[in-house]
Amino acid sequence: MELAPKSPSASETTITELMIPSYANFGGKIHGGILLGLMDKVAYACAAKHTGSYCVTVSVENVEFLAPVEVGQLVSLKARINYVGRTSLVVGIRVESEDIKTGQVTHTNTSYFTMVAKDDHNKPTLVRPLLLQNKEEVRRFFEAIIRKNNRNFFKEEMEKARINIDLDEELSRLEGERCVIDFEA
Numbered sequence: 039m040e041l042a043p044k045s046p047s048a049s050e051t052t053i054t055e056l057m058i059p060s061y062a063n064f065g066g067k068i069h070g071g072i073l074l075g076l077m078d079k080v081a082y083a084c085a086a087k088h089t090g091s092y093c094v095t096v097s098v099e100n101v102e103f104l105a106p107v108e109v110g111q112l113v114s115l116k117a118r119i120n121y122v123g124r125t126s127l128v129v130g131i132r133v134e135s136e137d138i139k140t141g142q143v144t145h146t147n148t149s150y151f152t153m154v155a156k157d158d159h160n161k162p163t164l165v166r167p168l169l170l171q172n173k174e175e176v177r178r179f180f181e182a183i184i185r186k187n188n189r190n191f192f193k194e195e196m197e198k199a200r201i202n203i204d205l206d207e208e209l210s211r212l213e214g215e216r217c218v219i220d221f222e223a
């Protein structure tokens with residue numbers, strides 16, 4: 039039976055959380071891992087709303103923390119489905135921090151979580167199509183395809199490089215790098 043398509047807005051999910059002292063590192067800034075945990079949570083909620091099934095995280099792309107997050111700030115994580123494959127789907131997450139006193143909002147990162155829907159036997163299961171209702175949604179869908187193709191290309195290139203690398207020949211390319219090679223040490 040063909041599953042009915044659903045729009046990204048039907049599963050859009052936002053979590054807002056107060057950054058408390060136990061989330062901070064020794065430097066007083068929020069641990070990246072805390073933000074990643076919150077991103078995983080909101081990605082799951084969004085994916086589960088779209089699929090109506092249990093979902094698992096398979097990969098995370100574009101994790102770059104562009105600005106530090108401070109204790110006492112509010113962090114909002116907005117998740118929406120960007121792309122749907124056969125059993126996988128990509129959730130785009132925009133993270134913003136907000137200084138409560140000044141009201142200043144800072145974009146801290148945008149990352150992409152690939153999730154896979156699972157059936158009751160823990161097997162990947164078909165995901166309903168995505169209903170794209172405007173050009174922004176089409177652009178996000180396209181960009182997810184480009185990222186997927188780039189990822190596959192990069193994987194193949196790394197495999198080739200690994201097979202072909204001749205360490206004795208390549209050693210000279212490490213000149214100027216901040217490493218010391220001493221096999222006797």
Ligand SMILES: CC(C)(COP(=O)(O)OP(=O)(O)OC[C@H]1O[C@@H](n2cnc3c(N)ncnc32)[C@H](O)[C@@H]1OP(=O)(O)O)[C@@H](O)C(=O)NCCC(=O)NCCS
Nearest residue numbers: 094095096097122123124125126127152153154155161162
């Ligand atoms: C990822 C997983 C579901 C793949 O299962 P599988 O039986 O090999 O299934 P398939 O090869 O058919 O892949 C299923 C889908 O995942 C996608 N996929 C698999 N590996 C992927 C990767 N590294 N990155 C992105 N997508 C991936 C496939 O492209 C496929 O998508 P599609 O159906 O939309 O085309 C399975 O390895 C798994 O359950 N991993 C553990 C995930 C987990 O527990 N995460 C929680 C964190 S601990």
